[in-house]
Amino acid sequence: MAGLPNLTVIDxxxxxxxxxxxxDRTTPKKLFRELVDxxxxxxxxxxxxxxxxxxxxxETPLERTKGRRIAGKKLVIVPVLRAGLGMVxxxxxxxxxxxxxxVGMSRDEESLQPMEYYFKVPAQSEVRRFxxxxxxxxxxxxAAAAIEGLKGRGADDITLMCIVAAPExxxxxxxxxxxxxxxxxxxxxxxxxxxxxxxxxGDAGDRLFGTK
Numbered sequence: 001m002a003g004l005p006n007l008t009v010i011d012x013x014x015x016x017x018x019x020x021x022x023x024d025r026t027t028p029k030k031l032f033r034e035l036v037d038x039x040x041x042x043x044x045x046x047x048x049x050x051x052x053x054x055x056x057x058x059e060t061p062l063e064r065t066k067g068r069r070i071a072g073k074k075l076v077i078v079p080v081l082r083a084g085l086g087m088v089x090x091x092x093x094x095x096x097x098x099x100x101x102x103v104g105m106s107r108d109e110e111s112l113q114p115m116e117y118y119f120k121v122p123a124q125s126e127v128r129r130f131x132x133x134x135x136x137x138x139x140x141x142x143a144a145a146a147i148e149g150l151k152g153r154g155a156d157d158i159t160l161m162c163i164v165a166a167p168e169x170x171x172x173x174x175x176x177x178x179x180x181x182x183x184x185x186x187x188x189x190x191x192x193x194x195x196x197x198x199x200x201x202g203d204a205g206d207r208l209f210g211t212k
Contacts, residue, residue: 004167006174008183010046015039015185019163023201029210033086036135036208039163039185040090047131047161047183048075048095073129073157076101076122080134080146083205087133087161101130103149105142109194114142116149125154135204137162137184139195140169144176151177163204164188166197 021027022035052072058065075098079085084103092098104118122128132146143160150158158180160173165184168191173182188197196203206212 004170004174004187006178006180006182007165007170007187008046008181009187010043010183010185012042015042018042019185019201022163023199025202027207029207032207036086036163036204037090040087040133040161041093043161043163043183043185044091044094044131047159073127074099076128076130078103078121078130078132078146078150080105080132080142081118083136083208084132084134086135086204086208087163091131091133091161099128103132103146105145114145116145119149121150121153121155125150126156128155129157130155130159132158132160133162134160135163135208136197136200137165137169137173137182138191138197139166140172140176143169143173147173147177147180159183164197164201166191 018035018039051070053068054071056067056069058067075095077088077091077098078101079088081102081104088100099122101121102118105114105116108115130150134143137143147158160180160182163185165187170182173180188200190198192198
């Protein structure tokens with residue numbers, strides 16, 4: 001998109017429909033969880049479009065022919081706790097062989113800065129491809145910190161996948177980590193004074209887990 005070269009908005013009627021329901025404040029948590037899961041699956045299809053393939057031979061019931069299979073780096077799904085957990089199963093449904101790491105980030109409500117409290121990913125990060133998942137990209141602080149943590153552990157192939165993004169967060173990642181592509185289902189208008197996305201969909205973690 002103009003001015004946001006690191007951003008791809010996955011624009012599809014099914015995603016738009018599910019996102020409309022996700023935004024609705026009356027959507028119950030059971031349906032909210034299901035929608036986050038379903039959107040993650042639909043988005044993962046596009047996020048993985050550039051996976052490396054190799055040509056192989058395969059025996060059909062009738063003859064031998066050529067086929068294609070996934071090759072290259074092994075995939076790791078990395079949810080940013082806790083809201084990112086809601087997207088993991090949706091991605092694994094499409095890529096069941098992927099490994100799962102976990103990054104725990106909390107946000108100081110006054111400074112809006114991220115604080116890491118947990119970080120566990122598979123070893124040999126340099127030979128893996130990481131897809132960070134988090135429903136919201138707001139200020140970009142948590143995402144930038146998660147990316148920095150992965151790079152510090154040797155990762156050099158990282159993608160961020162979110163459902164709703166604010167321009168401020170996308171710009172920050174473009175500035176701090178221009179090598180990391182960002183995929184989202186919607187680019188919203190702006191952040192409010194408290195760092196929440198407008199129009200947004202509220203606090204994804206609270207709505208997923210019923211904690212408010």
